[in-house]
Amino acid sequence: MKKLSLLASALLASAYACADEPNTTADVxxxxxxxxxxxxxxxxxxxxxxxxxxxxxxxxxxxxxxxxxxxxxxxxxxxxxxxxxxxxxxxxxxxxxxxxxxxxxxxxxxxxxxxxxxxxxxxxxxxxxxxxxxxxxxxxxxxxxxxxxxxxxxxxxxxxxxxxxxxxYSPVSSIGKMLNIDDRGGMGFDRIAVTAGAYKPASGVKDLGGVPYTGKIGYAGFRSDRFISEQVYWGIEAGAAAKGGADGYAEVLGTVGAETPVFGDVKVGARAALGLGGGGKLTVGGGSLGKVAVYASAPLTKDVFVALEGGMLRFPDGQFKAKFATVQLGVELDTHRERGEARTVRGMEWGFSGAYYPKAKRYSGSEEGVKLVGFKIDRDITPNTYFSAQAHSAYDGNAGGFSVGLAGLGVKTDIRPNSFFATAEVLSGAAGGGGISSKGGAIVQGVAYAGYDFNSKARLKLGVGRVKSLKGEFNSNIFDVTLTVPIGVASR
CATH class of the missing domain: 2.40.160.20 (Porin)
Incomplete structure (x- = not known):
């Protein structure tokens, strides 16, 4: 995970530095x-x-x-x-x-x-x-x-x-141009970040089998925040266990927080979050979850930042409670504004996908095919590189409860209306549940796609690749069909 974070940071920084300057006005x-x-x-x-x-x-x-x-x-x-x-x-x-x-x-x-x-x-x-x-x-x-x-x-x-x-949003033909509006583009998030860290269960906390926790539970996920003033924001976060024997644990929360600069562009902040979580044999009761945390962040480039966060989480009607610490690598997409100013239009795609793992190894030792449904968001960094966040869940193959969360970087050829194109992406994240042997939860995935653009209104992509658990026996080819809607959104 550390090597992947360093690689992602370097690629993001260099990609933004090399982005072309827009020179004409976009439609909205x-x-x-x-x-x-x-x-x-x-x-x-x-x-x-x-x-x-x-x-x-x-x-x-x-x-x-x-x-x-x-x-x-x-x-x-x-x-x-x-x-x-x-x-x-x-x-x-x-x-x-x-x-x-x-x-x-x-x-x-x-x-x-x-x-x-x-x-x-x-x-x-x-x-x-x-x-x-x-x-x-x-x-x-x-x-x-x-x-x-x-x-x-x-x-x-x-x-x-x-x-x-x-x-x-703006039409695809406006990507790379300038836009002057007060409102944000797309879903309106100002920043996104991938997170990695660990939960340290409190002394005496046991799993569903009655076994006390003696180590840490590795965690991986992502966050998206939107500011309502210069200092106050709300957002969503999602994550899952990536190591520590809790594969299958996942959580989704809404969060509110505030931050302020302390010197230069270095900021400190605090936030609280409420949501749902469970799985991985954690004693979570009905699944309602609360978090509180403090953090500090610093820019690596104009658009890329790193943050360190520490806090506590608890399930009110369950036994599990823990302290946690995470590191976040993020991208500033937009900013809160009181008045309009010129912004660059970057490409974005929303996609729904169907995936198939022909040989998904189970803890029982058997191998069976698994079918999954997924949702993807791709955001351009430059015309030929992008950031991707994805979530997939099993719907067939005797693996109910198996879910996957991924984030990473991709490259693509130039895409013109009514033409073929190619993309490739390398992602990492967490997976678990459904009896799939994803010990610990951490996985990596690489997929290459061939696609066709339908007059810049929709794109169909067919992908072939490999997905692998870092510690478990889950190691399978992957076949993917994705239908996306491409648009342009305003950014920094």
Whole structure:
């Protein structure tokens, strides 16, 4: 991990230093979007209850249809560590002023928390009745959660709330040009960072088997932050165990924090985070998780920074608690502004993928194929290099609960409308769950792609590569199909 971090730092620094200066003005467009949250209690086999939260980021395809990524996870009960990730398609209709009827379908993969999910495929159709207020909607949702190749099928009534936002972007033809707007581009995050570190369990804390922890649990993940003033920000973070025998542990949190410069560009700050976590035999109860931390950061270049952070985490209804320390390597994408100023448009791609591991070694000693669904975000560093963050979850292959989180760098040929192109990327991260032999959790992956651009509106990529656990026996070829939507977004 240390060598990969040093390599990433050098590549990022040199890439930004070599970026071409834009020389013309770009167009800007806006797509309405929303952040949607759901809360419901599903019933598992044996009449066991599990509280489940959902989060969606949905972009309006037109006035009534929305589409985007979604994640669901356990928050109460006995199944902390239950997560699924996938995509949501929904439509709504105004039945009377300020009252909306909404129907949708979520399809994704995941599991965990020792839940009986089979291969991991989850389907959630729903019908909602919503009240429209300034800035969002709120209402009730009737849904069914079903794992077709598992044993979970539950009907329930829950709550749903959404907050309106927007997604500002430029056409692909504007990449490399200048843009002068007050608002941020894309999803609006000002910085992203990959993280690596360790959790030190408190004395006396035991795993689900009753064995006390005697060492540290290695951790890898990433963060995205957005500033609401010069010093205060909110963000999201996700990560997973990368060593220490807790493979399968994963977490997703929302965070708020504040920071201030102490001398020059060196800053100190503090933050708090709430979210969901579990898996890897950790005693997490229902899965709700809290963190507090302090940190210091310093720039390596104009756009690349490093940060050191220390803090504590705890599961309120579980036994597990720990101190932690991490190092972060990040990129400044944008800044909080009170007035518009010129910014460069850089390329970005959102992608949904299907992957296949033909020989995924299990702890049982067997080898079986595993199919996964995934979500990818690629952000250009220069016209021919990019940063990629990815999340994948199993949906078929008797590996329900197996999930992968990856981040790394890629290179690509020049991409022109209606033409073929090639890309290649090297990623590292964490994986676990589903009985896959990913001992410790740390993995590396390399994939080469051949692709075709459909008039700069969509891109199809076919990939072949290799994924390998650093300490486990999981070592397989990978075949990947990815469909992306390319856009341009404003950056520093």
């Amino acid at each position: 467009q806006k797509a309405d979007s929303e952040i949607r949250f759901t809360a419901e209690r599903i019933t598992l086999p044996g009449n066991e209850g599990m509280g489940m939260l959902g989060g969606n980021y949905l972009i309006n395809i037109n006035k009534n249809i929305q589409f985007g990524p979604a994640v669901y996870g356990a928050v109460t009960g006995k199944r902390g560590g239950f997560f699924t990730g996938g995509a949501e398609l929904s439509g709504r209709y105004e039945v009377m002023p300020k009252v909306l009827a909404q129907a949708g379908l979520y399809v994704g993969g995941g599991g965990g928390g020792v839940a009986m999910v089979g291969g991991g495929l989850m389907v959630r159709p729903h019908l909602d009745l919503l009240y429209k207020f300034d800035g969002g909607t709120a209402g009730v949702s009737v849904s069914q959660v079903r794992f077709p190749n598992g044993f979970i099928k539950s009907n329930q009534v829950g709550l749903v709330m959404s907050l309106d936002t927007n997604f500002r």
